[in-house]
Amino acid sequence: MPPSSKPSRATGRVTLAHVAERAGVSPITVSRALRGVASVDPALAARVQEAVAALGYVPDSAARALASRTSAHVTVLVPLLSNALFIELVDAAQAVFHAAGFQMLMGVTHYDPAEEEQLLREQLAHRPAGLLLTGFGQTAATQRLVAGGVPVVHVMETRRRAGVHSVGFSQTAAAAALTRHLIQRGRRRIAFVAVQMDARTLQRRRGWQAALHAAGLDAAGLSFEDPRASSMALGAELLARVLAERPDVDSIFFCNDDLAQGALLEALRRGIAVPGRLAVAGFNDLPGSDQMVPPLTTVRTPRRDIGTQAAQRLLALIRGDDVHPAALDVGYTLVVRDSA
Amino acid sequence: MPPSSKPSRATGRVTLAHVAERAGVSPITVSRALRGVASVDPALAARVQEAVAALGYVPDSAARALASRTSAHVTVLVPLLSNALFIELVDAAQAVFHAAGFQMLMGVTHYDPAEEEQLLREQLAHRPAGLLLTGFGQTAATQRLVAGGVPVVHVMETRRRAGVHSVGFSQTAAAAALTRHLIQRGRRRIAFVAVQMDARTLQRRRGWQAALHAAGLDAAGLSFEDPRASSMALGAELLARVLAERPDVDSIFFCNDDLAQGALLEALRRGIAVPGRLAVAGFNDLPGSDQMVPPLTTVRTPRRDIGTQAAQRLLALIRGDDVHPAALDVGYTLVVRDSA
DNA sequence: CTGAAAGCGCTTACAG
DNA sequence: CTGAAAGCGCTTACAG
Known part of the structure; x- marks a missing residue:
């Protein structure tokens, strides 16, 4: 069915169906071609890519998230942004997530576990694929919110506890x-x-x-x-x-x-x-x-390293890979200058 | 139809339908009650709230975005995070967006218009309700991408140009x-x-x-x-x-x-x-x-003020309000200390 | 390797 | 003020 014949609720945007029509294939084939599913005939995939370019098609991430029941974003919660420490950590993590096609959402807790809990409730509505949390000071309710659900990696501190992933140092x-x-x-x-x-x-x-x-x-x-x-x-x-x-x-x-x-x-x-x-x-x-x-x-303190490693581990957990050891200690370096 | 009788693709999460069933109303009524639509009978709304609390229901934002064809997030693009200037601007904007129920996504352009264009393409897949862009150095392609589409407010600089919104100073x-x-x-x-x-x-x-x-x-x-x-x-x-x-x-x-x-x-x-x-x-x-x-x-430089005002203006534009003047100059303050 | 059907979990018209 | 039906734009099983 050509999308143009649809009733009034359509958004007027270019959809998968438009691309399929133009490429002369079914929508499922377009979907597979765009996701790089190997089984698609290269010739068809090429036709799809042409149609995408010609129409300026941009996939709708909400529809994709709803249909696939997975989201392509992760949430990271840090105490504050006014400390270069967290900026660098977040920046390093962001680079890893971005390269993997994940969007990073950031929340600021102001060192308040109750605020962290509240932020997490809001974030959970967006069904993040994973979570990066700072430290281990979460409330009991926060721990319940994430228990058994989304993968979580704690950053900055590290703790040996079964099933708990962390990247940090002592x-x-x-x-x-x-x-x-x-x-x-x-x-x-x-x-x-x-x-x-x-x-x-x-x-x-x-x-x-x-x-x-x-x-x-x-x-x-x-x-x-x-x-x-x-x-x-x-x-x-x-x-x-x-x-x-x-x-x-x-x-x-x-x-x-x-x-x-x-x-x-x-x-x-x-x-x-x-x-x-x-x-x-x-x-x-x-x-x-x-x-x-x-x-x-x-x-x-190796905060860039913490950000990078924590992001990589979270992505691994999201993929369902084994990650070990669960607690990664990245160490620290004494920097002796002249003041002491 | 009780959700439990649905076929295998269900996510196992609590949905609107579960809430409706428990509250003894239709899903539409639940939807309306949750969105605060005035026409809902207070007694029914109360039953809905009880069911929500009892079941721990969290709305699915992807489904909401798809059905309503509006998203509850905005995207802000800044040159970098290592400057306290942008951190404070973003922090102030975030507070405004958060209070209005909007999620803020952030991208870092590294002062590179091509990178900004690329980021914007990616962000557009998430159908942001609005955009905060830094300065006026966007590529022609970037300008085309946003033209006539999402509301945009430029920050840091201010320019009097028809239909272009900005908050900054000279x-x-x-x-x-x-x-x-x-x-x-x-x-x-x-x-x-x-x-x-x-x-x-x-x-x-x-x-x-x-x-x-x-x-x-x-x-x-x-x-x-x-x-x-x-x-x-x-x-x-x-x-x-x-x-x-x-x-x-x-x-x-x-x-x-x-x-x-x-x-x-x-x-x-x-x-x-x-x-x-x-x-x-x-x-x-x-x-x-x-x-x-x-x-x-x-x-x-009043970057917190810029962040706050720009966010408020963007929300106004998203609501479809009139915003004027389009170019807001928030000024600056000479701070004379001892070094000069 | 490709496709028709059904469904993800919501909201929008349209009725009543 | 409330609801049954249809649809948002994708992807998942299931066939072939």
């Missing part, structure tokens, strides 16, 4: 390694500054504390925290606070690089010698840390 | 205003450093040049350019280059704040007094510019 081990470096450089009163107070910040603090204890050093009164979001301005403010409350500290480990960057600039303004009087270290190796005066000692 | 005027400020502070040999060489960078350069000419100053040999992407490290490098090639300059206007931040840190390392020996200015007022030593003089 925040605790990375923070402990940096702390041991400070100790080796002769620092003894090492403060830890935590902000945002999310799960990974707390894990870093545990790493700092463990390294201090292992070295027989005291952590009492050296842990500082602030609920606000990480920023350079906050780092400057917290440097002042630490020095006011504990003028005896010889080093400060900031849970994120932008805090440390702000602290270095504040030290510059106050004429505090870094690392002479005070060593300063950060976490993540964000853009600009290598440009600071002095350059910032930190831990480089 | 990059040229903003750059000229900053340049006039430098002149008023007594600077005479004002270099302009351009990188990335995208349309808006070139517009800023024109503004700088126009301001110099208007003041009877010479621009010859004072325009520097580099094709690489903006970064602090590149700013440090370009400061060195400008001073090597033109040691007589008394000020440098960098086309983006991160360059200027990197230049300020390089000046610190080299012991160059800012603003005494050299004034340094940037553009965009990015995070950290207020923390620099000395704090950076720059132009604040």
Whole structure:
């Protein structure tokens, strides 16, 4: 039946049926040719391609999703976009998904498990083929929402748990390694500054504390925290606070690089010698840390690698492939510059 | 017909039909109740809501999109994600779209019109209800793809052209205003450093040049350019280059704040007094510019406002509302700090 | 290797 | 205010 004879609800757009008519084949053959099904006669496939080009046909993804009961998109949920860390992770993942013909939808949870749950409910209406979730702080309801349904890969942290896929590294081990470096450089009163107070910040603090204890050093009164979001301005403010409350500290480990960057600039303004009087270290190796005066000692976190590997694993799970090990630890790198 | 008696292609998920059966109404009534169609009896609507909750029903957006021939998502295309400018714009737009029940899809063009065209072709398969495009550098083919079809709002720049909607500000005027400020502070040999060489960078350069000419100053040999992407490290490098090639300059206007931040840190390392020996200015007022030593003089660009307003306008266009003026200029703010 | 029929889960006209 | 029928544009079984 030529589409032009159809009743009034048609959208007026070029459809599979138009292409089939023009190519002189059935719609099913067009469908198969477009999806690259091998059984199609190359000559017919070529006719189809010509018709597609001539008519400017664009397949309707909603119809395809409905008929095939699979979607060609994945959802990724990150805490926020204002941190270069997540931008780079998402950017790397996006490249993998795009190359595989998948569309990536992004949601921002603002570090709030309830918001994450709400976002997930909305996203599930779009039947994503897979999910990338940040960390393991999901609510029980969120876990139920995804249980047994869509494939999920957790990013940033890694956890050995049956059937749970994750790509990340040990925040605790990375923070402990940096702390041991400070100790080796002769620092003894090492403060830890935590902000945002999310799960990974707390894990870093545990790493700092463990390294201090292992070295027989005291952590009492050296842990500082602030609920606000990480920023350079906050780092400057917290440097002042630490020095006011504990003028005896010889080093400060900031849970994120932008805090440390702000602290270095504040030290510059106050004429505090870094690392002479005070060593300063950060976490993540964000853009600009290598440009600071002095350059910032930190831990480089492989977020692009995490994004790439997590996306590849999710695609594998969507295809139904075996993926192992389920928990992939991509490690971290201590980056020793001049500030500590 | 109870859905359980259907043949084998069913997905096993809870559908409208299940909800209708449980609520004892027809599927159309459920559909109407869920969409908030006013004509539905409140008592029936309540029964529907109960059934929805009891069954955990989640509507299938693909089926809805296909049946209604409208989608509930919009596509936004930005040059890159590594600039806080676009992150904030996208974040603000996303909040508006989300509140209106729209899903936002994002694509990254890497400042490449051909890549933008390709992305748009892919996006059009998903039948977005509307489009947010950055600037006006679209290819002719891109313009044809969207002509007369989906509503489009251009962001960052603004152009008075019939039927073309845009939200932005005059990059040229903003750059000229900053340049006039430098002149008023007594600077005479004002270099302009351009990188990335995208349309808006070139517009800023024109503004700088126009301001110099208007003041009877010479621009010859004072325009520097580099094709690489903006970064602090590149700013440090370009400061060195400008001073090597033109040691007589008394000020440098960098086309983006991160360059200027990197230049300020390089000046610190080299012991160059800012603003005494050299004034340094940037553009965009990015995070950290207020923390620099000395704090950076720059132009604040209202990207959150642009994101919000552009999203609101796009939603209005999608609803079929009149939107005027088509070109909205949201202005800019000169931010005078200590560096210039 | 190709196709006619049925169906994916919704919503749109059209009745009543 | 409510519903039976048809259809959105594809793909999945099932034949041949």
